[in-house]
Amino acid sequence: MKFSIIKKIKSKLKEDQFCAVLTDIESGNQIFIDHKKDIAEVENENTKKHLTLMLGAGISGLVKESNFFLKVYGPIYKMILVGSVHISQYLVPMSKLVGFKVIVIDPREFFINSYQMPDIEVINEWPDEVINKIGINSRTAVITLTHDSKLDDPTLITALNSECFYIGALGSRKTHQKRTNRLLKMGIKPENLERISGPVGLDINAQSPQEIAVSILAEVIQKKQEVN
Amino acid sequence: MNYDELNPIHVANGWRESGIECALATVINTWGSSPRPVGSQMVINVNGNFSGSVSGGCIETSVVSEALEVIKFKKSKMLEYNVTNKSAWDVGLTCGGRVNVYLEPIE
CATH class of the missing domain: 3.40.50.720 (NAD(P)-binding Rossmann-like Domain)
Known part of the structure; x- marks a missing residue:
């Protein structure tokens, strides 16, 4: 994970906001997700659908039928x-x-x-x-x-x-x-x-x-x- | 105690700001009685210090030594741990689960 992503997560948590990181566990590539529109670069429509559901519910996990892992970061309870x-x-x-x-x-x-x-x-x-x-x-x-x-x-x-x-x-x-x-x-x-x-x-x-x-x-x- | 300060992300941020190299471990899949849920994280630095957890203490020692390699070679790695019954010194999940941990350098 890039240090710049860590810094972004930290500042979102400080503002009591949700954010997420999507990792391709095969290639190691990562995207920082601030808004739902950030998943636009994901090509597969089915994957996009699963991601939208997971982001909406704030659930971390492997994304079905893909090589992606989604980690949702949320504000402190x-x-x-x-x-x-x-x-x-x-x-x-x-x-x-x-x-x-x-x-x-x-x-x-x-x-x-x-x-x-x-x-x-x-x-x-x-x-x-x-x-x-x-x-x-x-x-x-x-x-x-x-x-x-x-x-x-x-x-x-x-x-x-x-x-x-x-x-x-x-x-x-x-x-x-x-x-x-x-x-x-x-x-x-x-x-x-x-x-x-x-x-x-x-x-x-x-x-x-x-x-x-x-x-x-x-x-x-x-x-x-x-x-x- | 401010719980927030113990969040692995904050710990990782602090280490990197002080120029200390570190790696992030994340539970990405579990089967059976795995102690910590998917998404649990732990950070490990180049000196072998760590914060957070990916199990109930069952596999942390092994994750730390793997992390030192990940920091050295700057390459992510997938780790898999199974149940072990052989000896208490074995690395494994005594409660009978299986867990995948994704280890990545923080660069």
Whole structure:
């Protein structure tokens, strides 16, 4: 691989963008793919079709009926947490270890000061406004942890209007039922509401904030793999 | 720890910027119980240092020595590893898989 291609991949990853490298494993020739139009030089129409599908789904692998190998490079997985709460104190370091870039948003200064977290700067603003600035892509998980509908609901609506791969909302079955009713009244379609995992996390009978953090992270990982 | 810094592409970029020659190994095909999925990458430099992985530690030693050749001769190479039952010192995938690794110099 040319060093110049490595540099191109690096700058795409820095911008949170997808890109790919197509290698002819017989000759070693390579093409850097930034946009779909970059596959124009591939001669075989069938190969082009397979490539388009793989690029669309973000899948790396050997391209059927050809000598090509496609490697897709994508942005780092992000986890947006709304709520600087007790669970966040554990969910943040765990998720960072697993490889997520974690962002915590909470407009309530009192919570930020009470539940301090090392190595992370909590964004002290209204979540729905900030989230649009941060940007949600297909490698983003959004989780609400405040139990406060003023903060959680607008966040969930923003997430539902995006292509994020995971949406979770903390709260009991009853709380989730109430939340679902509110969102329905706000015009969210029932089939869209199914995207929200509530109560959040895998059912491992988690009790403590640490355990709940494990169950949330486990469900995020499960969903990430399903999408892939 | 910033996970992103451990991305083999960033590591390779850093090495090349410091003038250190290196090679890139990519899993391009797997059969059976292969530890790492297609697309997994590892970078190896001329001093034998490496980052990332293409298996669960089963074949990395062999990939590193092959990489030193690839860096020396500046020629890409396809490696194939199978299951081994002979001895623990053999290079192979103990879990019973087969994997193809594409090794290329970063020039």
